[in-house]
Every structure is written in C-alpha cells, then in structure tokens.
Amino acid sequence: xxxxxxxxxxxxxxxxxxxxxxxxxxxxxxxxxxxxxxxxxxxxxxxxxxxxxxxxxxxxxxxxxxxxxxxxxxxxxxxxxxxxxxxxxxxxxxxxxxxxxxxxxxxxxxxxxxxxxxxxxxxxxxxxxxxxxxxxxxxxxxxxxxxxxxxxxxxxxxxxxxxxxxxxxxxxxxxxxxxxxxxxxxxxxxxxxxxxxxxxxxxxxxxxxxxxxxxxxxxxxxxxxxxxxxxxxxxxxxxxxxxxxxxxxxxxxxxxxxxxxxxxxxxxxxxxxxxxxxxxxxxxxxxxxxxxxxxxxxxxxxxxxxxxxxxxxxxxxxxxxxxxxxxxxxxxxxxxxxxxxxxxxxxxxxxxxxxxxxxxxxxxxxxxxxxxxxxxxxxxxxxxxxxxxxxxxxxxxxxxxxxxxxxxxxxxxxxxxxxxxxxxxxx
Numbered sequence: 001x002x003x004x005x006x007x008x009x010x011x012x013x014x015x016x017x018x019x020x021x022x023x024x025x026x027x028x029x030x031x032x033x034x035x036x037x038x039x040x041x042x043x044x045x046x047x048x049x050x051x052x053x054x055x056x057x058x059x060x061x062x063x064x065x066x067x068x069x070x071x072x073x074x075x076x077x078x079x080x081x082x083x084x085x086x087x088x089x090x091x092x093x094x095x096x097x098x099x100x101x102x103x104x105x106x107x108x109x110x111x112x113x114x115x116x117x118x119x120x121x122x123x124x125x126x127x128x129x130x131x132x133x134x135x136x137x138x139x140x141x142x143x144x145x146x147x148x149x150x151x152x153x154x155x156x157x158x159x160x161x162x163x164x165x166x167x168x169x170x171x172x173x174x175x176x177x178x179x180x181x182x183x184x185x186x187x188x189x190x191x192x193x194x195x196x197x198x199x200x201x202x203x204x205x206x207x208x209x210x211x212x213x214x215x216x217x218x219x220x221x222x223x224x225x226x227x228x229x230x231x232x233x234x235x236x237x238x239x240x241x242x243x244x245x246x247x248x249x250x251x252x253x254x255x256x257x258x259x260x261x262x263x264x265x266x267x268x269x270x271x272x273x274x275x276x277x278x279x280x281x282x283x284x285x286x287x288x289x290x291x292x293x294x295x296x297x298x299x300x301x302x303x304x305x306x307x308x309x310x311x312x313x314x315x316x317x318x319x320x321x322x323x324x325x326x327x328x329x330x331x332x333x334x335x336x337x338x339x340x341x342x343x344x345x346x347x348x349x350x351x352x353x354x355x356x357x358x359x360x361x362x363x364x365x366x367x368x369x370x371x372x373x374x375x376x377x378x379x380x381x382x383x384x385x386x387x388x389x390x391x392x393x394x395x396x397x398x399x400x401x402x403x404x405x406x407x408x409x410x411x412x413x414x415x416x417x418x419x420x421x422x423x424x425x426x427x
Contacts, residue, residue, distance in 0.1 A: 007032045007294070021337045022280070025287035029294055044290050051289020052282050055242055056162045060155055061278035062245030068270045069252035071118055073261045075105060075223045082220040085213055092194025094130055095137075098123045099144045099186045103179070106148015107227055112372045113383040116145035120387040134390050136193055139398020142384035143406070144186055146372040149335065149365075151179035153230055153248075156365045158241065159285075159339045163292075164347055166357050168241050169234050171365075174358050174420040178366055178413045185405040193401065222255050281336060288340035295344055315353045319414045322346060323367055327407075330371015331378045338368050362420040366413055370406045373399050 014024035152172035161168035256262035
C-alpha cells in the first residue's frame, strides 16, 4: 500500500510540475516496478505496445485526420450560413446559430478548441456587430464548442469503450440524446439572455430569395451528409467505427478537392497536424497501458470498489460524487487522459453498485467534456479569449450561465438513465 501511495503522489507531483502526461505515467510506472520487484522491466515495453495494439483505437488517428480535413475544407462558413437562414428570424438567432453550428462542426472535427476557433472567428465578430455583449458572445462560443466532443462520433467515447471493453457503437448511440439535451439547454439559455437583453434578429440576407436559399442548402449538403453516412453505417452494421473513420477520411479528402480548398501546402499542414496529435494520443495510450497493468496487478480497482461500496450506500450518492469529481478533473486535465487513468479505478465502483456500464460511460465522458468550459482552467475559455481578443475574465463571466445549464443537464443525464439507454434498447 505504501508503494501505491508513492505511485499516486509522484504522479500528481509530475502533473503539477507540468511534465507531459505520457512521460508522467511512464516514469511513475517504471519507478514502481523498480522499488517493488513486481516484474522485470521488460514488462514496460510489452505493456506499452499492448496499450496501443487495438483495432478500435485505430479509429482515433483516422477521426483526427478526418476532422482536420473537414476544417481545411472550410465547412464552418457553409454550416453557419445554413443555420442562419433557418433561425435568422428568432430573437438571439446568432447565438442559436453559434450553438447549432458548434454542435455540427464539432461532431465532424472532434476537437473542442478547434471548434471554438473555427466558429468563434466568424460568429463572435458577427454577434458583437449585432449588439451582443462581449461576455455573451464569447461565453456561448466557449460552451458550445464542447458539444462536438459529446455528439458522436467522439474520440472520448472511443477511448472509454477501448479502455473499459464496452461496445463503442452502443456508446455512440447512447450519447445522442444527452448531446441533444445539452444543445437544447444551451439554446434555451441563449433565448433567455436575448430576451432579457432585448437583442434583435439577425439579417440572413436570404429572406424571400428561393434561389439563394437553395444555394445555401446545396453548399452545406456534403457536410450534413457526413454524419449520416458514418453513424448510419455503424448503427446499420455496414462497417465498424474504425472502418467508418477510414471512409470519413476518404469522404473529407474528396470534399476538400471538390471545394478546391486542399492545396498541396494545406494538405501537408493537415497531415502534419494529424500526425503530431495522433502521436501524442498514442504515446499517452501506450504509457497508460503499463500504468493500467500495474493497477490491475495490484488489484487497486477491486480493493477500492470493495472498500468504498459499503460507504456509498446508494448508486445516487455515487453518481453525485462522481459528477462533482469529474467536473473538477475535466477543467484541469485532458479528457482522454482522464478516461484512461480514472475509468479503470472509478467505474468498477459503479458497476459494483449495479449501474449500467453504458450509462456510466455516458456520465463519465459528458462530465469530463463539460470541464472544457468550466472555470477557472477550461481549455475552451482560453481559446475563446484568444480568438475574440477579449480579456479572460469577460469569457468567464459569459460562460457561467452555460455552466449552470450544463450542470442541470448533467444531473438529468446521471439520474435518468433512460436518456442514454433508451436508444440502445433498439439495437
């Protein structure tokens, strides 16, 4: 037990010291093996390779490449034009368009900061021009940018499924309703703020001009087709999530060629960014492989589950504690790393209390993603401040109503399991 306390203490120290997560996990695991003589050090490379030697995990670099290709193809402007045309007559329509655009674009790219940067660079200046307060313009963008990490296909869900050996297609379909719920509560928050502030309507420039409306729909149709092809193929049993990611890469590449947005220089930049991001994720997964092996060999998850289960006399109390803890973790730690490190420790406790593993996966991932825009360290907050040029304090004040709305949605997701499990019953 003393060695395990040393392991976690050293890991926390390295995290706080700014050491990259992969190196922290690898260092802690190696030191633990040296001081305990549990196994020879040859187990380190064996488990590192084993941590990434998984066919479902191959979907991660492919989805990263697909998202970067979609971003380079300039889809954000096309989606915004379509949504503005549909909701431009509503009070606070630019805010509503921001929420929906972030949800759709984020689902394609799978990156919350990239979504904030792409949508925010267009929508924040437009909202400021229409008289939106700076705090509202930046707050709604920072919060909505996280929606894409919840609405499938989501890298966080793939990581959870691979880590906890849970069906990834079922996780995808289970997260549809929670993603829509968060989108709805954000739209309601925008409408309430717009009415309170007396904001007007947006001018879409397409009212009464059927030809222009048709052109807007036609230009955005390929982007709208992508989720249908990917998710429809997965749920229809036509291909696996990994195969769907490969098809998405091909579709995105052809789309970029058709839009004439992928010059050789742009394509090289996309490939470079995708390789760097995928290598970082792969290194963390490999380091987490040996870390997870140590936890399993030392029987830490089962010891925690057996020790805490009598203290947590109800699943409801466990869900409350889990929600609060993951919200805090999510705003200071990357969602992927949090899943890899914490899920093998925390999820078995919930399973011992009789909770469904799919429901737990949804609660786990949604909580961590909400941390993207939870003050004071949410990554989306810094991205929104950078894109808008506004002080960080302005973004924090603007995002607070959306944090409150998200917490209400989180409680509903946690305590109404049919929100996540309802659609899975149909599979």
